Amino acid sequence: MPHDDELHFTEVPFWFDPLCPWAWVTSRWLLEVEKVRPVRADWRIMSLAYLNLVQREGKGLSTEYRALMESAWGSVRVCAAAAEHAGPQILGPLYTAIGTRLHNQRRRNDPTVIPEALAETNLPTALAAAATSTDYDQRIITSHHEAFDEVGLAVGTPVLRVANTALFGPVLRQALRGEAAGKLWDGMVLLAQTDGFYELKRSRSRDVKPLFE
Numbered sequence: 057m058p059h060d061d062e063l064h065f066t067e068v069p070f071w072f073d074p075l076c077p078w079a080w081v082t083s084r085w086l087l088e089v090e091k092v093r094p095v096r097a098d099w100r101i102m103s104l105a106y107l108n109l110v111q112r113e114g115k116g117l118s119t120e121y122r123a124l125m126e127s128a129w130g131s132v133r134v135c136a137a138a139a140e141h142a143g144p145q146i147l148g149p150l151y152t153a154i155g156t157r158l159h160n161q162r163r164r165n166d167p168t169v170i171p172e173a174l175a176e177t178n179l180p181t182a183l184a185a186a187a188t189s190t191d192y193d194q195r196i197i198t199s200h201h202e203a204f205d206e207v208g209l210a211v212g213t214p215v216l217r218v219a220n221t222a223l224f225g226p227v228l229r230q231a232l233r234g235e236a237a238g239k240l241w242d243g244m245v246l247l248a249q250t251d252g253f254y255e256l257k258r259s260r261s262r263d264v265k266p267l268f269e
Contacts, residue, residue: 066095069217071102071203074131074154075124077266079214081228083151084269086216088237095241099147101136102200102213105129106193111209130187131158134170136195137186138179149177160268219248227260230267 070086072079086097105128108114114122131154138146153173157163171181186192203215203222211224223244232240247253 064094067098068095069098069100069203071100071199071213071215072151073102073104073128073213074135074151074158075104075128076213077159077268078212078227080155080159081231081266081268082214082216082226083155084231085226085228085237085240088231088233089241092235092238093241097148099144099151100199100202101132101139101147101196102203102215103129103132103196104213105132106197106200107204107209107212111204129193131170132196133186133189133192134174134183136192136199137183137189138174138177140192140195141183142179146177146179150174150179153177159266162268216244218244221248223248228266229264231269 068086070083072083074080083097086095089095090097105125108117108125109122114125117125135147135150135154138150150173153176154169157166157169157173163169170184170187174181174183203217206222207215207224214227215222215224217223226240226244231237247256
């Protein structure tokens with residue numbers, strides 16, 4: 057059997073905001089795809105705050121959601137600071153550490169989430185101060201535009217680039233496992249390679265929530 061370094065893997069850019077529960081589920085699916093297909097996630101950051109408050113100018117946002125978006129800058133700024141400190145390869149482990157606490161453990165309002173996640177990934181806990189700093193915003197915005205200049209502003213996160221095509225989704229209620237994850241990936245590749253394909257969607261009701269493990 058060949059070693060991993062002897063195989064050819066397709067890099068899959070995946071733009072995430074740590075706050076988004078739907079992106080979290082999709083990210084866990086992509087990690088499952090890595091086990092059954094020759095692909096590797098290339099984790100990149102986007103910002104729901106920048107998308108909704110700046111690009112969309114806050115139009116149509118409720119007071120509650122606007123407040124959530126203002127707070128959303130925090131975790132993605134920490135990710136940007138971590139990438140500058142340790143390189144972009146830290147984004148995957150740090151996203152897992154943050155997302156597990158925010159989503160699986162349902163600690164969305166716990167101020168210890170970020171310091172714990174930084175410690176788990178052997179990063180200085182002092183990087184938590186980046187949450188309230190604008191020093192890394194340009195890094196976030198540059199990465200954000202790499203996805204949204206192509207995929208457009210009518211979508212959110214997750215955004216993946218599949219077969220050289222940026223796509224929103226797949227939006228999943230729960231992560232698929234094993235070959236089921238691989239088959240969905242195969243379908244994504246087929247769609248991305250179809251000339252003229254733009255959109256495939258069904259609406260979800262408000263009571264449909266993502267399921268975490």
